[in-house]
Amino acid sequence: MIAFLIKRLMHAILVMFVISVLAFAIQDNLGDPVQQMVGQSVPESEREAIRERLGLNDPFLVQYVRFAKNAVQGDFGYSYFYREPALEVIARHLPATLELVFAATLIIVLLSVPIGVYSAIKPRSPISRFFMGASIIGISIPVFLTAIVLIQIFSIGITVSLFPEGTAWGAWLNGLLSTEGNMPSFGRGYDLVHVVGHWDTNLVTWNGLQHLVLPAVSLASIMLPLFIRLIRAEMMEVLQSEYVKYARAKGISMRRVYFVHALKNTMLPVITVGGVQIGTMVAYTILTETVFQWPGMGLMFLDAINHADIPLIVTYLMIVGVIFVVTNTIVDLIYGFVNPTVKLTGKPA
Amino acid sequence: MTLKKTLLAAVIGATVAATAMLPMTANAETLRIGYSADPETLDLHEQLSGGVLRFSHLAFDPLVRWTKNFQFEPRLATEWEQVDDTTMRMTLREGVTFHSGNPFTAKDVVWTIERLKESPDYRAIFDPVASAEAVDDYTVEITTSEPYPLLLNLATYIFPMDSEFYTGETEDGNDKAEIIKAGNSFASRNVSGTGPFIVTDRRQGVRVDFKRFEDYWDTESEGNVSEIILTPIAENASRVAALLSGGVDFIDAVPPNDLDRVRDADGVELVEVPGTRIIGFQLNEERVEAFQDARVRQAVDLAINQEGIADRLMRGFATPAGQFSPEGYSGHNPDLVPRYDLERAQALMAEAGYEEGFSVDMIAPNNRYVNDAQLAQAVANMLARININVNLRTMPLAQYWPEYDTRQSDIAMIGWHADTEDTANFFQYLSFCIDEESGAGQYNYGSYCNEEIDALVTAADSETDLEKRNEMLREAEAMLYEDVGFVMLHWQNLAYAAAEGVDVEPVVSALDFPYLGDLVINR
Numbered sequence: 001m002i003a004f005l006i007k008r009l010m011h012a013i014l015v016m017f018v019i020s021v022l023a024f025a026i027q028d029n030l031g032d033p034v035q036q037m038v039g040q041s042v043p044e045s046e047r048e049a050i051r052e053r054l055g056l057n058d059p060f061l062v063q064y065v066r067f068a069k070n071a072v073q074g075d076f077g078y079s080y081f082y083r084e085p086a087l088e089v090i091a092r093h094l095p096a097t098l099e100l101v102f103a104a105t106l107i108i109v110l111l112s113v114p115i116g117v118y119s120a121i122k123p124r125s126p127i128s129r130f131f132m133g134a135s136i137i138g139i140s141i142p143v144f145l146t147a148i149v150l151i152q153i154f155s156i157g158i159t160v161s162l163f164p165e166g167t168a169w170g171a172w173l174n175g176l177l178s179t180e181g182n183m184p185s186f187g188r189g190y191d192l193v194h195v196v197g198h199w200d201t202n203l204v205t206w207n208g209l210q211h212l213v214l215p216a217v218s219l220a221s222i223m224l225p226l227f228i229r230l231i232r233a234e235m236m237e238v239l240q241s242e243y244v245k246y247a248r249a250k251g252i253s254m255r256r257v258y259f260v261h262a263l264k265n266t267m268l269p270v271i272t273v274g275g276v277q278i279g280t281m282v283a284y285t286i287l288t289e290t291v292f293q294w295p296g297m298g299l300m301f302l303d304a305i306n307h308a309d310i311p312l313i314v315t316y317l318m319i320v321g322v323i324f325v326v327t328n329t330i331v332d333l334i335y336g337f338v339n340p341t342v343k344l345t346g347k348p349a
Numbered sequence: 350m351t352l353k354k355t356l357l358a359a360v361i362g363a364t365v366a367a368t369a370m371l372p373m374t375a376n377a378e379t380l381r382i383g384y385s386a387d388p389e390t391l392d393l394h395e396q397l398s399g400g401v402l403r404f405s406h407l408a409f410d411p412l413v414r415w416t417k418n419f420q421f422e423p424r425l426a427t428e429w430e431q432v433d434d435t436t437m438r439m440t441l442r443e444g445v446t447f448h449s450g451n452p453f454t455a456k457d458v459v460w461t462i463e464r465l466k467e468s469p470d471y472r473a474i475f476d477p478v479a480s481a482e483a484v485d486d487y488t489v490e491i492t493t494s495e496p497y498p499l500l501l502n503l504a505t506y507i508f509p510m511d512s513e514f515y516t517g518e519t520e521d522g523n524d525k526a527e528i529i530k531a532g533n534s535f536a537s538r539n540v541s542g543t544g545p546f547i548v549t550d551r552r553q554g555v556r557v558d559f560k561r562f563e564d565y566w567d568t569e570s571e572g573n574v575s576e577i578i579l580t581p582i583a584e585n586a587s588r589v590a591a592l593l594s595g596g597v598d599f600i601d602a603v604p605p606n607d608l609d610r611v612r613d614a615d616g617v618e619l620v621e622v623p624g625t626r627i628i629g630f631q632l633n634e635e636r637v638e639a640f641q642d643a644r645v646r647q648a649v650d651l652a653i654n655q656e657g658i659a660d661r662l663m664r665g666f667a668t669p670a671g672q673f674s675p676e677g678y679s680g681h682n683p684d685l686v687p688r689y690d691l692e693r694a695q696a697l698m699a700e701a702g703y704e705e706g707f708s709v710d711m712i713a714p715n716n717r718y719v720n721d722a723q724l725a726q727a728v729a730n731m732l733a734r735i736n737i738n739v740n741l742r743t744m745p746l747a748q749y750w751p752e753y754d755t756r757q758s759d760i761a762m763i764g765w766h767a768d769t770e771d772t773a774n775f776f777q778y779l780s781f782c783i784d785e786e787s788g789a790g791q792y793n794y795g796s797y798c799n800e801e802i803d804a805l806v807t808a809a810d811s812e813t814d815l816e817k818r819n820e821m822l823r824e825a826e827a828m829l830y831e832d833v834g835f836v837m838l839h840w841q842n843l844a845y846a847a848a849e850g851v852d853v854e855p856v857v858s859a860l861d862f863p864y865l866g867d868l869v870i871n872r
Binding site: 029030031032033035036037038039040041042043044046049050053054078080081082083084092148151152155156157181182183184185186187190290291292293295299300302303305306307308 | 383389390396397398469470471472473474530531532533537552553554555556578580581582583584586587590591593594595596597716745746747748750751765766768774778785788791792
């Protein structure tokens with residue numbers, strides 16, 4: 001176990017090193033940060049002086065060694081745009097993103113398991129067919145569009161006048177399809193509760209939760225269909241296996257067979273995929289956060305790119321790399337608990 | 350019984366008190382703003398940008414400010430007179446206090462001008478100013494090294510800072526007055542101005558909160574905004590949605606594609622104003638020999654249908670241009686209008702010996718100006734009709750300027766706003782013969798050079814008789830028009846939108862920094 005964790009720690013360090021080298025290598029293609037810092041009529045000599053002060057004129061290796069030296073001591077440089085240490089900026093934006101990912105994960109888990117299981121047990125029922133069809137559509141709609149549509153329906157509101165307004169049924173149908181649209185469409189709201197350090201939470205106030213709903217739903221919309229289909233497929237396979245047939249033959253109640261015996265084995269691959277996908281979701285927040293002006297790491301990263309804020313870009317990429325390693329480690333640990341036959345260190349038992 | 354009575358009395362008392370309070374509180378309004386960007390810094394002199402200028406007009410006051418018609422309106426300076434060719438005497442407003450409580454006097458103005466001359470972003474603009482001197486507490490004399498007609502234009506950039514507040518050392522031993530680009534200086538985080546609003550909280554890229562300054566000097570202003578919450582919303586669609594859903598009361602930069610939608614929406618009003626930023630193209634004469642021929646440049650200009658672009662591609666969200674200066678500017682010449690004429694363009698190409706045409710590269714940004722990439726594409730297509738085949742490359746802003754600076758392409762797109770709100774500025778940066786020493790022609794991508802025009806504009810810039818000066822600048826515009834030293838496209842309009850009852854029309858102008866201190870909200 002400890003050997004496993006140490007190994008993963010080495011992984012994390014290696015990942016950070018490789019990412020930092022890559023990020024540094026491409027920094028010249030990210031644009032000129034000085035251009036973003038000065039007014040249009042500032043003469044070249046002033047620009048040169050700023051470049052010199054920021055050390056942007058030094059050769060690649062000199063810049064990298066300077067960065068690496070400081071980074072080892074926990075100093076990842078100074079964000080040009082936020083005028084703060086890059087790590088500090090990320091720490092301030094991290095909670096918002098984690099809350100968003102948490103909320104989206106919750107939605108995915110709460111919906112995908114029951115829907116997936118149901119459509120595996122009753123594959124021919126109209127409800128299952130509906131969910132399978134919907135999930136195909138869901139997988140193919142880009143998150144940006146989902147977000148805009150959600151905002152139009154639930155924040156701005158739509159007025160439907162498709163049916164004759166004069167008749168009772170027409171008015172009723174129109175009213176049914178029209179929406180008021182009072183949901184907040186941007187930001188985290190003004191009603192945050194401070195928890196600790198940089199962490200202000202949306203999760204404990206009504207207003208905060210309202211702000212969280214639309215971004216969380218649109219973030220969940222990418223993964224939800226995938227998980228429904230995955231759980232369904234795994235469950236159907238498990239239901240064909242010998243031990244399920246045996247359990248049935250033994251006369252165990254179907255509920256117990258489905259939810260205790262079959263579901264457990266269904267979840268094994270789901271956990272693996274899920275862990276990896278949570279990491280991916282952190283990346284997807286860039287789009288969701290941009291549309292909803294959600295002040296998390298994704299929005300921050302986009303700002304950093306637009307301002308060619310190199311220290312922040314490099315630090316962000318390294319941190320995301322670490323998040324991937326950490327989630328994968330946790331997944332492996334959980335996998336070990338769920339399925340004790342798996343040996344983490346890979347040595348023969 | 351007594352308890353009941355006491356309670357009753359208390360309730361009545363509270364009700365009376367509440368009613369008495371009402372007229373005051375009913376007037377106070379919170380304004381929630383969704384701008385496309387927030388100020389990069391709170392230090393006015395760290396960066397000359399739209400975001401910082403907008404902020405300057407909230408927390409500070411300029412000596413004079415622009416009216417909608419490009420006239421000067423007294424703010425912290427109440428009167429001004431030219432003492433001699435190089436000296437202007439300004440009388441300052443009395444009884445003004447800073448947010449810190451310090452009184453505003455002439456020494457703050459002198460201090461601010463000196464700091465402006467230290468600022469990397471303002472140094473070049475304030476170069477004509479030689480010195481500033483406090484004659485007494487409420488009189489300042491500003492001296493220029495040579496006769497300079499645009500001193501009042503510069504005064505719109507002088508937002509007096511609280512010299513006492515910004516003097517001294519911080520706890521960690523830094524000078525409070527220092528200007529550090531993209532650094533953590535005292536002035537970039539702390540504010541004391543004279544303006545209508547005090548910054549109460551700020552998280553970069555997330556929000557800025559303001560509340561009205563109770564001791565604000567301008568008691569005649571009818572503005573009733575007591576609190577401002579500014580949220581930067583960079584994504585166009587999200588900004589519009591935030592307004593339509595009632596999440597914010599006021600947004601800037603409504604994208605052209607959403608203009609109709611915002612115009613038709615209930616409870617929202619759209620305010621369009623003609624802008625002052627010229628959008629155009631520069632032909633690189635160093636790389637393409639043909640562009641050295643005035644006839645080819647004219648052909649390029651004649652082949653571009655400015656009216657059509659403004660009408661269709663921009664959906665009326667631009668004013669077609671035949672010169673640098675928009676209406677209202679000193680050098681605006683009403684005779685110079687776009688002159689699309691394809692046949693003449695083709696004839697000119699033939700005359701210059703380029704009937705067969707040639708191929709060129711073009712670069713354009715894709716996230717800087719409204720519809721920039723599409724504009725470049727449209728122009729490329731139009732040039733194909735005079736057999737100039739354009740190979741267009743578009744790129745994001747962060748990459749565009751470094752690429753632009755190398756001057757390694759044949760045609761480049763640029764948008765320019767004159768910091769001085771004056772005609773001469775366009776020439777000095779965009780069409781002057783390049784002189785690295787003086788910085789002239791810093792953005793003259795095409796290395797266009799016409800010494801006659803340069804001489805005329807330079808002479809105009811030391812002409813203090815404004816009538817005469819305007820005449821000279823109009824002449825310069827006409828010469829550039831004839832010679833096509835710059836391919837004009839249009840001035841991009843500005844569009845704001847606000848919730849009903851938020852009367853933004855009187856406080857917005859072509860200058861793109863709304864005077865929100867005077868904003869009246871009547872819900």
